[in-house]
Amino acid sequence: MHSKFSNSRGYPTLRVVARLDNGHAGTASVPSGASTGRYEALELRDGDMARYGGKGVLKAVSHVNGIIRDRLMGMAACPQEPIDTALIVLDGTESKIKLGANAILGVSMAIARAAASAAGVPLYCYLGGVSATRLPVPMMNVINGGRHAQNSLDFQEFMIVPHGAPNFAEAVRYGAETFHALHELLHKAGHSTAVGDEGGFAPNLRTIEEACELIVEAIRKTGLQPGTDVALAFDPAASTFANDGKYVFAKSGDKTLSRDELLSLYNGLLDAYPIVSIEDGFAEDDWDGFRLQMAACGDRIQIVGDDLYVTNPRFIQKGIDSRATNAVLIKLNQIGTVTETMKAVQMCRDAGWGYVISHRSGETEDTFISDFAVAMGGGQIKAGSLSRSERLAKYNRLLEIERELGPAAVYESPFLTH
Structure with missing residues (x-):
């Protein structure tokens, strides 16, 4: 499940909700850079100048609600790596050009949160284990x-x-x-x-x-x-x-x-x-x-x-x-x-x-x-x-x-x- 959302500049971004069959869910919202590196994974924007100055995310939304959702339905949420590997293979490009890194990352983070919820542990513990005790x-x-x-x-x-x-x-x-x-x-x-x-x-x-x-x-x-x-x-x-x-x-x-x-x-x-x-x-x-x-x-x-x-x-x-x-x-x-x-x-x-x-x-x-x-x-x-x-x-x-x-x-x- 996926919807549009706004970032701190007032432009659309993605909010992804991942629901597991056991009732647990995770939500994630995707940020956006200004001074971006030339080789960063692609943040997919629509390019339609009639909407948000070309910065809409309807294409990324459609990818999450369509091809990504279809591919991940039925997969186990834990461990994380098979989920992310499936997303990488589904896109098939080094820079996430086909599906957009914003679509892929929103799903990846949301599923990690859902899996942490299902495991009954905080996200930092789910990703880092019981030794994750250092504050930055x-x-x-x-x-x-x-x-x-x-x-x-x-x-x-x-x-x-x-x-x-x-x-x-x-x-x-x-x-x-x-x-x-x-x-x-x-x-x-x-x-x-x-x-x-x-x-x-x-x-x-x-x-x-x-x-x-x-x-x-x-x-x-x-x-x-x-x-x-x-x-x-x-x-x-x-x-x-x-x-x-x-x-x-x-x-x-x-x-x-x-x-x-x-x-x-x-x-x-x-x-x-x-x-x-x-x-x-x-x-x-x-x-x-x-x-x-x-x-x-x-x-x-x-x-x-x-x-x-x-x-x-x-x-x-x-x-x-x-x-x-x-x-x-x-x-x-x-x-x-x-x-x-x-x-x-x-x-x-x-x-x-x-x-x-x-x-x-x-x-x-x-x-x-x-x-x-x-x-x-x-x-x-x-x-x-x-x-x-x-x-x-x-x-x-x-x-x-x-x-x-x-x-x-x-x-x-x-x-x-x-």
């Missing part, structure tokens, strides 16, 4: 730029990382107090406190350094220690400002940097600010840029590939072989099924790499990634800022999980070894 350290997006905001910042995400908190509930408090302190600082300086796609503020700041200074000041304003209690992280999303082998900072004044100059910029920021992670510091096809950054500072910080890997085991293996990064951003809708996503995570574990379970900029109130982050045990999640209900829903679910786990809950920094 959140990367909270507090200043938006790039394609996530109409402002003067070329970097897409400036994040705070409350990795020094004693537990997840306190991490949320650290983040919330810093977010509100930043709001006050921006307001007093006459900057806009409107928010971007992921709930972070979207002020017209002059430089990257100004954004960092404001965040560090906000951390101090709460009485917390920058770096020790709350660190910084970036997602420049460099593919969005890459042009013919150069990096063009068009939003902040048409400055053009070479690969080496951009690396030098990052190194200067690392020396000046308590940064623990940089994601997509170079374009998705600039493997040399990532390798140079890894060689220069991979022993100091976490270097994350997102557009570089698009949660695809083929690209992750290339990164492992070439030492391009030391961590991967994990997004379910980039690859299209729960099983394939879990295999991508396992590759990171085997390589000793970090991995960050991530939302998308066009989100829903679905909290699947919260349970998934606990199930995978990597200790990191990107779920957006401390505003907008579709972001807070993820944090609220993690607070529930921490309470359910009680004394067994673990919260520890993944950055102490970097």
Whole structure:
């Protein structure tokens, strides 16, 4: 059973309900990205400009209610892998072009939820087993730029990382107090406190350094220690400002940097600010840029590939072989099924790499990634800022999980070894 639904941008997405013959059911809603990697699995949109500007999902709806439903009727909901394999084979393309990754993922997640319900266990336990007790350290997006905001910042995400908190509930408090302190600082300086796609503020700041200074000041304003209690992280999303082998900072004044100059910029920021992670510091096809950054500072910080890997085991293996990064951003809708996503995570574990379970900029109130982050045990999640209900829903679910786990809950920094 399937219906249309709206994401945080007001565009249609998919909500899938999977019902088992024993009466148990699971529901899932599918997110959507803005700065998408070139090799991501296809999000199927109708292309009919007379409806939702071409972003309708009637084709994906028809696939779920038709060919997918017919194929899965009568199959066991557990284990997950045969379900996902059947979906992959039914589509028959590497990028889920025939049925759409949004249709396939909605079904995959909904069936996982239904199976967890039938087993009588929470989703994080169903997917991760009884050892799934580690709460993730959140990367909270507090200043938006790039394609996530109409402002003067070329970097897409400036994040705070409350990795020094004693537990997840306190991490949320650290983040919330810093977010509100930043709001006050921006307001007093006459900057806009409107928010971007992921709930972070979207002020017209002059430089990257100004954004960092404001965040560090906000951390101090709460009485917390920058770096020790709350660190910084970036997602420049460099593919969005890459042009013919150069990096063009068009939003902040048409400055053009070479690969080496951009690396030098990052190194200067690392020396000046308590940064623990940089994601997509170079374009998705600039493997040399990532390798140079890894060689220069991979022993100091976490270097994350997102557009570089698009949660695809083929690209992750290339990164492992070439030492391009030391961590991967994990997004379910980039690859299209729960099983394939879990295999991508396992590759990171085997390589000793970090991995960050991530939302998308066009989100829903679905909290699947919260349970998934606990199930995978990597200790990191990107779920957006401390505003907008579709972001807070993820944090609220993690607070529930921490309470359910009680004394067994673990919260520890993944950055102490970097």
